[in-house]
Every structure is written in structure tokens, then in C-alpha cells.
Amino acid sequence: MKIITVLVLDGVFDSSLSITLDTLHAAQAILAARGGAPQLQVRTIAAKTYTTTGAGLRLKADLRIKTVKQEVSDWIIVPGLGYRSDQELSACFARSDTMQAMHWLAAAGAGTAKIAASCSSAFLLAQAGLLNGRKATTAWWLAQAFRARYPAVILDEARILVRDGPCLTAGAALSQLDLMLAIVSDVAGESVAHLCSRYLLIDQRSSQARYMMRDHLEHEDQTVIAAERWIDAHLAQPMTVTALSSELALSPKTLARRIKAATGVSPIKFIQGRRLSQATHLLETTALSIDTVAAQVGYQDSTALRKLIKREFGVTPSTLR
Template sequence: MHRIGYLLSDGFQVMAIATQSVFECANLVSGSPFYAMETYSVDGGEVRSSLGMNVGTLPTPAPGRSRVDTWIVAGVVDPLAVGASPAALAFLRRASGRARRVAGICTGGFVLAEAGLLDGRRATTHWLFARDMQQRFPAVHVEDDRIFIVDGPIWTSAGMTAGLDLALAMVERDLGAEVARSVAHKLVMHQRRSGGQSQHSEMLALAPKSDRIQNALDYARRNLSHALTVEQLAEAVHLSPRQFSRVFTAETGQSPARAVEGLRLEAARLMIEQSTHPLDVIARETGFRDRRHMREAFMRGFGVPPQAVRREVRAAG
């Protein structure tokens, strides 16, 4: 049995303990109680969440008496306002040497950084606090645009729902890809996001104000393998090309051409991370003229070529 200990502190975000559903479902899918979960705090007793909900906890075990295989540290709403207690930091330093892995969900990564567990390692956190983490902990290699990162026995995730992706990746590591896929299906998770995937969605970033422009973006995403000229997009939402370009730019802050390239990049990156298709096929399926055109777009958008993204995914696996 693999024991998972959740370390909470006052003001923790409840989304952290929502990840327990992933492990619970993994037990159901695998047909055996592979995971056992317990919730801890330094002193034990009730701990109050950021929403005011109280959760009962066990006191952290004494040195040498912990049977926990994976420690998961919950984040708080503002990690800059209140740091972790010295007792919590001391405990994590001891526990990290005995546990199989230690994870920080969202801003829980700040606690791992304060404990020195991220020194010299790659890590991520909620994008809103990534720059602060890098400034406060210069020995950490912060990557602010990742869903989650695994560096040896240390796991860190971005904010909120990214913790579910991290937990699902643990299930895949422990029980295999088929169990992880079944868990994602039972939890109605739209897709299993790999750690290398961006925290940001191009569709969310554009955030159009009208249904017409939203419909144009939906049309573009469904037809990325086609040319997608301004005339086509305008016709799809019953506007003249000139009026469409003006409204689109006013609502999204981008030209239609630039927005479509962003959607192509997002789709191509997802295919690279989650499939074994050759890059030529991915370029064609996502509407780039050819592999070279896709590479140029990747360099503009991500600063790295498609091959580097694929290598990173394979290394993480």
C-alpha cells in the first residue's frame, strides 16, 4: 500500500485536497486499495481552509516514525503574506529523506522552496506568483509556464486544477497509463495534460466579449487544418471582412491572423506532447504550411523549436 500524506496549514486552499479524488478513483479502477490517504498538520487537530471550512488532521509523525510514501503540501491564497512555520520546514526536511516523493500543489511549492528542497531543481507554481518565487529563491529554476514539473523525487504544480493533473501523473507513474486514462474518464477530466503543457489557454487569453467573435474562434479551432482566411472567418459569423477584422481586433487585442496562429501553436504543442505523430503530420493537421513554417512559429511563440518540446516530454516520461 502506498501512503499519501497531505500537509495542511491554516488558510490552505481546498483544491489541494480535491486531488484525493484522483487517488480514491485509482483504487476503484485498479480494484485494490493501492493508495491510503491521511491529512496532517504540524500540531494536529482542526485546520481552517481559506474558505473557512475546518478539516481534521493528524499531527506530523516524529522523526523516523513516518510511514508516508508521498507527501503533498497544500498551497495558500497568498504565499507572500505568511511563510511556513519553522516546525513545518524542519519536518519537511526530515521527511523528504525518507519519502519516495514530495509535492507542492500550487503555492505549496513556496513551502518546499523555503525548506530548501527546490534548490538547484526545476519547479513551477501558479503563474501569478512565479516571478516572486524566482526572486525570493534564486537557487530554484522556476518555469512559470508549466502545468507541473517532476524533478527527481520533487513534484510541483501550477495553480488550482493543475494539481489534479499532477495527481493523475502520479497514478500513471505508479499504476500505468491505462489506469490513469480510466481515472481521467471517470472523473470527466476533458484531457490528461502533460507536465510540459502551458498553464495558459489561447482561447481564454483572447477572451472575446461577443458571441460572434467567440463563434469565429470556435470555428477556427475546429478547422485548423484549413487556410482560415479573414474572409472565411467573417463569412462563418455573417460579417463583412472589414467589419469582422475591426471587431475582432477591438475585442481580443489581436489581429485574426495572429490569433489563428496562436490556436495553431496551442494545438500543435498539445499533439507533440500527447502523441507520437511525426512533426510533418502535426504541422499539416494544425494548418502550418510545412514543418519549417511550424518551427518558425514555435520559435516566435515559445522560444524553442518543436523538437525541444518533444524531447522534454520524453525526458519527463
């Protein structure tokens, strides 16, 4: 028997919680249809008797944190929270129920339980100290806030799923689908996970990079903002880091340091990301040929752009249309 515990906090993203429970119940049904003894026990746990979801619904959990003497879960899952900014997360962390939940998670992390979280709930795992020195992902628009708070965590916001040791993290809220299939595969086998994905019409994805909107990445470095504006205004032209730093009256080394601190990437990757973002926008919103799009974002032929899209997004340009 595998025990899966779902931690529910005030402000939980409703669809993330529903995806968690629905996927687990689908797995239970598939296993039951195959006969034999029940193989999965699913239970919810909370700090309070009733928690309120992000949409205002009230939920009574199966267990209270303070009544659980010893953690025996195989997996603990923290569905995404409906908080969209670092300020909202700070307010969440200051609540007594959240602090109680983090202490419980930290204690569980010292045991044998595997722990999973998606979207802004990855902040909760990091705040509890569970991700120090580990690789992780989170909602792409919160990446800079995450890096600023938790420099000891190796963040890769382009990936939808990152597993490092006992911790599994997922990207933006609906990547909970991908997270749950990974957990079902772990506790019930790949065949059950595959059937769940077919019954629930879940398409597995390897990256959230193609869904990122570069203008919504949170940072406040005015130099980097100026760099973004200059790059966007000159996408079709040849561009070097030296030319960009000259425009901003900085040395290449200083510019590289500022860009790395604000975005987590090198200046070359930064320029490439702006070009790729605009190319994706044009492919999704216009009927321009791939050759025309490539020229408009600074590539002499479409081959390089095709390879870049395939490498970063795992799809062909035609898939984006």
C-alpha cells in the same frame, strides 16, 4: 502497499484538498474492484490537532507531525494554499505550524519519499530548500514573486506540471487534478489513472499559458510597466526591441536586463507574449476572424499566429472560441 501522506496546513485551498482526497479514493475503489489486497494507504498529517481550511472548515488529521518518528511515505502531497500574494505567504511562513511543516518536509526530502505541491504550496517546497537547482512551476500570477525569493530554482510558470527528481510541482490551484493523475499513474499504473480521469471527467492539459492574464503578473518595475503600455498601444504596428528601447530612453541591453529580471523572458518573448495575450482575448470574446485578429496584434497573416497558439497552448485558435 503504497503509502501516500497528505500534508494539511491552515489556509489550505478547499478544492485542492478535496481533489487530492477524491482522486486517491477513486483510485482505491478502482483497485479494490479489481480484487486483491489493498494497494494504497492514504493518510493526512498536520502540525496541529485541528487545521482550518481557507473556507473556514475544521479538519482533524490522521497524524500529527511531532508523533511521526520516521517518514515512510512513498509520496507526500501538499495541496495548494489559499494565499494570493507574496505578503500572505510571508505571514504563512512566519507561523510556528508552517515552520514545523517545512522542517518535516526537509527531513522527508532527504529520504526516499517523493514530494508534490501545487499552486502557492510550491513556495513551501522552495522555502524548505527542496527545489534548489531543480525545475518547478507554480501559480502563474506568483511567478515573479517566486523568482525573486528563490533564484536557485528554475521556474517555468507556463507549464502545468513539472517533475524534477523526487519533486513534482503543479501550477494554479485546480492543476491539482493534473498532479493527482500523475501520482496515481506512478503508484497504481496508467490504466488506473486513465479510469480516474474518465470517472471524474478530468481533462489533462500540458500548459497553463493560455490561462495567464498578463496584466495580473506581479512585478513593480515601472520601466517594464511603461513597456507593456507602449506595446499594447502599438500591437498592430511593426515592432523591434531597438524601437521599444528608444521609446523608453534605454539601451537595448539595459531594457533586456530589466525585462528579464521582472518577467523571466527576453524582450522578443515579452513582446510576443503581449501580442498573444491580446489575440487570445479577442478570440475568446469576439467573433472576429483569425485573419482580422492576426492583423490587429501585428501579424501579416494568420499562419504565424496559428502556429504560435498551437506551440504555446497546444490547441488551435478555434478551440479558444
